Amino acid sequence: MRYSENHIGNKNVSDEELLKTFSPASESKGPKDTGEFEEEELERLKQTGIDLTHPNRTGTFVQTNHTVQRCDCESSGIELLPVTAALKKYDGLKEYWWRLISAEKDSFTREADQELDNGYFIRALPGEKVIYPLQTCLYIRDENLAQRVHNIVIAEEGSELNIITGCSTHPHLRSGLHIGISEFYVKKGAKLTFTMIHNWGENVYVRPRTGIRVEEEGVFLSNYISLKGVKSVQTLPTATLTGPNAVARFNSVIVAPEGSDIDIGAEVILEAPGTRSEVVSRTISTGGRVVARGHLIGLAPDIKAHLECQGLILAEHGVIHAIPELEAHVAGVDMSHEAAVGRIAQEEIEYLMARGLDEEEATSTIVRGFLDVRINGLPPELNEELQEVVEECHKGM
Amino acid sequence: MLKIEDLWVEVQGRDILKGINLKIGTGETHCLFGKNGSGKTTLLMTLMGFSGYRVKHGHILFKGEDITYLPINERARRGLGVAFQRPPTLRGVQLKNLLALYSKETDIGSRLALAYNFEDFLERQVNLGFSGGEIKKSELLQLLAQSPDLLLLDEPESGVDVENLDVICQMIRKLLQKDIPAKRRKSGLIITHTGLILNYVNADRGHVMLNGQIYCHGNPLDIFERIKNYGYEECAKCRLFEQSLKI
Ligand SMILES: Nc1ncnc2c1ncn2[C@@H]1O[C@H](COP(=O)(O)OP(=O)(O)OP(=O)(O)O)[C@@H](O)[C@H]1O
Ligand SMILES: [Mg+2]
Numbered sequence: 001m002r003y004s005e006n007h008i009g010n011k012n013v014s015d016e017e018l019l020k021t022f023s024p025a026s027e028s029k030g031p032k033d034t035g036e037f038e039e040e041e042l043e044r045l046k047q048t049g050i051d052l053t054h055p056n057r058t059g060t061f062v063q064t065n066h067t068v069q070r071c072d073c074e075s076s077g078i079e080l081l082p083v084t085a086a087l088k089k090y091d092g093l094k095e096y097w098w099r100l101i102s103a104e105k106d107s108f109t110r111e112a113d114q115e116l117d118n119g120y121f122i123r124a125l126p127g128e129k130v131i132y133p134l135q136t137c138l139y140i141r142d143e144n145l146a147q148r149v150h151n152i153v154i155a156e157e158g159s160e161l162n163i164i165t166g167c168s169t170h171p172h173l174r175s176g177l178h179i180g181i182s183e184f185y186v187k188k189g190a191k192l193t194f195t196m197i198h199n200w201g202e203n204v205y206v207r208p209r210t211g212i213r214v215e216e217e218g219v220f221l222s223n224y225i226s227l228k229g230v231k232s233v234q235t236l237p238t239a240t241l242t243g244p245n246a247v248a249r250f251n252s253v254i255v256a257p258e259g260s261d262i263d264i265g266a267e268v269i270l271e272a273p274g275t276r277s278e279v280v281s282r283t284i285s286t287g288g289r290v291v292a293r294g295h296l297i298g299l300a301p302d303i304k305a306h307l308e309c310q311g312l313i314l315a316e317h318g319v320i321h322a323i324p325e326l327e328a329h330v331a332g333v334d335m336s337h338e339a340a341v342g343r344i345a346q347e348e349i350e351y352l353m354a355r356g357l358d359e360e361e362a363t364s365t366i367v368r369g370f371l372d373v374r375i376n377g378l379p380p381e382l383n384e385e386l387q388e389v390v391e392e393c394h395k396g397m
Numbered sequence: 398m399l400k401i402e403d404l405w406v407e408v409q410g411r412d413i414l415k416g417i418n419l420k421i422g423t424g425e426t427h428c429l430f431g432k433n434g435s436g437k438t439t440l441l442m443t444l445m446g447f448s449g450y451r452v453k454h455g456h457i458l459f460k461g462e463d464i465t466y467l468p469i470n471e472r473a474r475r476g477l478g479v480a481f482q483r484p485p486t487l488r489g490v491q492l493k494n495l496l497a498l499y500s501k502e503t504d505i506g507s508r509l510a511l512a513y514n515f516e517d518f519l520e521r522q523v524n525l526g527f528s529g530g531e532i533k534k535s536e537l538l539q540l541l542a543q544s545p546d547l548l549l550l551d552e553p554e555s556g557v558d559v560e561n562l563d564v565i566c567q568m569i570r571k572l573l574q575k576d577i578p579a580k581r582r583k584s585g586l587i588i589t590h591t592g593l594i595l596n597y598v599n600a601d602r603g604h605v606m607l608n609g610q611i612y613c614h615g616n617p618l619d620i621f622e623r624i625k626n627y628g629y630e631e632c633a634k635c636r637l638f639e640q641s642l643k644i
Contacts, residue, residue: 372490
C-alpha cells in the first residue's frame with residue numbers, strides 16, 4: 001500500500017470516487033470580504049498562524065472557498081497576486097506552471113489542472129529581503145466543498161522570503177476536500193522559509209502536491225504543523241537541489257487523534273555536490289494513524305543528508321509507521337537516518353518524577369517538549385509565535 | 398535523616414547490592430568511594446525508587462518513615478534529591494522550563510543563572526549535546542530549584558575543568574548549607590572517585606563500596622588516602638580486621 005486509503009463511512013473508495021463526493025468550490029457563495037468573518041472564525045484562523053490584524057506581516061492573502069478575499073502586500077519588492085491574475089499577467093507562467101509536478105501525476109493533479117479555483121502567486125524580486133512573513137490563508141467555509149488551488153512561489157536570486165500558510169475549515173464544518181498544488185522556486189543564493197499550519201475539520205481530506213527546486217547556495221526551509229483531527233492527509237513534497245551547496249530542510253510536527261489518517265513525508269533529490277538536506281518528523285498518535293516517510297536520494301558526491309523520524313504513541317490503538325529511505329548513487333555521500341517509535345521512555349518520566357513531578361505532569365512536560373516547533377533558521381519572533389500557537393492547541397489535547 | 402537496613406537489590410536478575418547498612422544524620426555529609434561497577438549508582442537509584450532496581454530485602458528509612466516502596470515523586474516530595482551521573486535527554490524541553498516547574502520562586506532560572514554564571518544555558522534543551530561538565534551544572538541547578546533535604550550526588554565533579562570545579566563546589570556548598578553550620582539541616586551522600594570535592598566541601602564520614610557491600614566506615618580523608626596508596630582491596634581487608642576485632 002503506497003498511500004493511505006480513502007475511507008468514506010466504512011467504505012474504501014478510489015480517488016475518483018472521492019472527487020465525486022464533494023462539490024466544486026466554484027459553486028459556493030462566500031462572504032464578500034474578510035470583515036464579515038465571525039469572531040470564532042478569526043480565532044480559528046489564528047490557530048493556524050493567520051492574524052488578519054497582525055501588524056507584523058508583510059502581506060496577506062486569503063482565499064475562502066474559490067474566492068480571493070484579500071491580496072495585499074506592503075513591500076514593493078514582493079509581488080503578491082491571485083494565481084489566476086499572475087497567469088494572465090505573465091502569459092501562462094510558462095517557466096513555472098506545472099514544471100515541478102506533472103499535471104498527469106494523479107487524479108488530484110488532473111482535477112486541479114482542469115478545475116482550478118485559484119491560489120497565490122508570490123515572487124520576491126532579486127536581492128529583496130523581507131523581515132516579516134507574508135501570510136496566506138486557504139479557507140473552506142462551506143460544507144462538502146472541494147477546494148482546488150495552485151500556488152507558485154518564486155524567490156529570485158539573493159532574496160529572502162518568509163511565508164506562513166494557514167489552512168483550515170469553518171469551525172462548524174465537518175467535510176471537505178482540499179487539493180493544493182504548490183511549486184516553489186528558490187533561485188541562486190535565495191532563502192525561502194515556508195511554514196504551514198493545518199487545522200482542518202475531522203472529516204476533511206487533504207491532498208497537497210508539492211514540488212521544490214533549489215538552485216546554487218539556495219535554502220528552502222519547510223515547517224509543517226498539524227495538531228488537530230483531520231480525516232486524511234496524504235502528501236510527499238519533492239525537493240530537487242540542483243545547484244552546488246543548496247539546502248532543503250523539512251521539519252514536521254504531527255498529532256493524529258482517533259480517526260485521523262496522516263501520511264506525510266518529504267523526498268529530497270540531492271543532484272549537485274555540496275548539497276545538504278535534513279528531514280525531521282515528530283509525530284504523536286493519540287489514536288490515529290501516521291505514516292512518516294522520508295526519502296533521500298544522493299546523486300552527487302560530498303552531499304550530506306539526514307533523516308529523523310521520532311514517533312510517540314500515547315493511546316492504546318495508535319499506529320505510527322516510519323518509513324525512512326536512503327538511496328545513494330555515488331561514493332562520497334554522507335547519508336544517515338534515525339527512527340524511534342514507541343511510548344515515552346520510562347527513564348525520562350522517572351527523571352522528572354525524581355524532581356517531584358507526578359507521572360502526569362512529567363508526561364505532559366515531555367510531550368510539550370516533543371511538540372516544540374522552534375526550528376533553526378526561523379526568525380526568533382516567529383518561532384515564539386509558532387510555539388504559542390502550538391501550546392494553545394496542545395491545551396485542548 | 399537516612400537509615401538503610403540490610404538492603405539487597407537486584408538489577409536484571411542479578412544481585413547488585415548485597416546487604417547495605419548505612420546511616421546519615423541530619424546536617425551530615427558522607428562520601429561514598431568504590432571501584433567502577435561496585436554498585437554506587439545502583440544504591441542512589443534504589444534510594445530514589447527507580448524502576449528496574451528491585452529491593453529483595455531490607456528497608457530504607459527517611460526521616461523515620463519507611464520509604465522502601467514509595468513512588469519516586471513521593472520520595473522527592475519528602476525531600477530526597479539526586480544529581481544523576483547519566484541523565485536522559487529531553488528533546489524540546491528547555492532547562493528554564495524545568496527550573497520553573499521545580500520551584501515556587503518566579504524567575505528562578507534568571508536568578509540562578511546570575512548567581513552561577515550560566516549565560517545561554519537556560520534556553521538549551523535539557524541534556525541535549527551537553528558536555529560532561531554542563532551535565533553536572535545542569536543537575537545541580539535543578540537541585541537548587543528543588544532544594545531537597547538529602548542530596549544524593551553521583552560523581553558531581555567528574556569531567557569538570559578547574560574553573561568549573563569551583564562553581565560546582567560553590568553550588569554544592571550552597572545545597573548542603575555549608576556556610577551556616579549552626580543552622581545546617583541538609584544532608585548529603587556524595588559519590589566521588591577523585592576526592593577533589595573534599596578540598597572544597599568538608600565531609601563527615603566516608604564509606605567504601607566493593608562488590609555490592611559497604612566496607613570500612615571512617616574519616617573520608619583517611620579513607621581516600623588509603624585508597625590512593627593501597628587500592629580498594631585494602632579496604633576489604635580493613636573491614637575483615639574490624640570484624641575480627643568484634644569476634
Ligand atoms: N540497568 C542495568 N542493567 C544491567 N546491569 C546493570 C544495570 N544497572 C547496573 N548494572 C550493573 O550493576 C553493577 C553496578 O553498577 P553501578 O552503576 O551501580 O556501578 P557504580 O559503582 O556506580 O560504577 P561507576 O563508578 O562506574 O559509576 C555493574 O556491574 C552494572 O553493570
Ligand atoms: Mg556510577
